[in-house]
Amino acid sequence: MKKFTRKLLTIAAPLALTSLPALSHDNVSPTYLPESHAPAGVMADHLHKQGEWMMGYRYMRQEFSGLYYGSGKTTAAAAAADGYSMVPTAMTMDMHMLDIMYAVNDSLTLMLMPQTMSMDMTMATSGGGHGDMQMGMEMDTQMPMHGTHSHGTSGVGDTIVAGLFRLSDGPSHKLHGTFGISAPTGDVDKKNSNGTYVHYGMQLGSGTWDLMPAITYSGARERISWGAQASARLPMEEENASGFQFGERYAATAWGAYRLQDWVSFSMRLGYTKQHDINGHYNGPHNHASPADLQANYGGEFVDVALGANLVAQRGRLAGVRLGLEWSSSVSAHFKGYQLGRDDGLNLSLSYAL
Known part of the structure; x- marks a missing residue:
């Protein structure tokens, strides 16, 4: 992650330079204040004014x-x-996600978020071995029976389409809801070289139409701001084209931020996620050699903490360009079955409204 951190600094430096000397708060438009957006790890967190477009890019690494x-x-x-x-x-x-937003009016903002994904996994032999557990299932014959090996998948992921609608808009407190749909544009039929399906978690999408509701609250007073969001991802189909369904996912997060200067704020965020395991199973040849091949080894309850910064250029050609950076780490986790532990994560958001 060190190389990527250096790249982030090359992005952040021009924004910081174009913000110095910082303008006083009295002369800064509210849309230029860094705390008007949530930390980088929170999506669908704000609305726009009528007729306004926002073009953004998001990157997440776990x-x-x-x-x-x-x-x-x-x-x-x-x-x-x-x-x-x-x-x-x-x-x-x-x-990697595009974050495209358009405000139909002051109370309704539309959002389109296409994405691409890539996953790479390293595995090693354990010395055990499952037999042919279900009729028609094949052993993991493409994997070497000694040492380690790596494999991966990449491509287009699912596409999110959503509407954000205002519920309350006071001078210090705001509340809005989100009604989103995830369209199954990501592949769920990725296979190994021997024709067996890859691990469930390495498919690029869910393969089902999913409902994604959320409700978001935010507040601010002088240099201090805060917020919270509750969200869910609910499959609307019993199974996808490959025969299975990812379980329901529920999440809640809360954050606080402090504006150090008019162009930068620092934040701390706590997040909770509950993920159900997988329903159904592959309808074609697949392996039972590793934990990631079995549905029971998915899901759990997780608590993460994140530290972040939001930067907004105040003058020059980059005026209005926003950069959000956030580092996250696991606080506690309860896994269903055998799973890899959650290490550090990185969230980046880059956007401009016009």
Whole structure:
């Protein structure tokens, strides 16, 4: 992640330079204040004025390592005793999203968010081994039976279409709802070289039409701001074209921020996620050699903490350009079955309204 951090600094530096000397708060438009947007890890967090467009880019990276079972760390030997011949040792997930918003009026903003995804996983032999657990299932014959190997998937992910509607708009407190739909534009039929499906979690989309409701509150007083959001992802189909359905996902997050200067604010955020496991199973040949091949090894409850900064250029050619950066880390986790632990994460948002 060090190389990527250096790239972020090259983006942040011009924004900081075009904001100095910072203007006083009395001379800054409210839309130029950094706290008018939530931390970078929060989506669908704000509305726009009638006729206004916002063009944005978001990047999310999550790293995973270490084998866990329930709330504690476990070993490859324990997985082998449960019959797994392969165990994951590390994984990275990267998401690139366009964030396009248009305000029909002051109370309704539309949002379109297409995305691409890439995932890479490293695995190692454990010494155990599942047999042919279900009729028609194949063993993981493409994997070497010694040492480690890596594999990955990449491509277009699901596309989010949403409407954000204002519920309350006071001088210090705001409330809005979000009605979103996730369209299944991401593949759910990615396969290994021997024709078996890849791990469920390495498919690029859900494969189902999903409802994505949310409600977001924000408040501010002088240099201090705060907010909270509750959201969900609810599948509207029992199974996708590959025969399974990702479980429901519920999330809640709350944050506070302090504006150090008119062009920069710093934030702290706490997030909670509950993810159900997978329903159904692949309708074609797939493996049972590793935990990621079985539906019961998905889902759990997770608590993360995040530290971030929002920057807004106040003058020059970059005036109005926003950059949000946020680093996240796991506080506690309870995994269903055997899963990789959640390590550091990085959120970036870059946007401009016109």
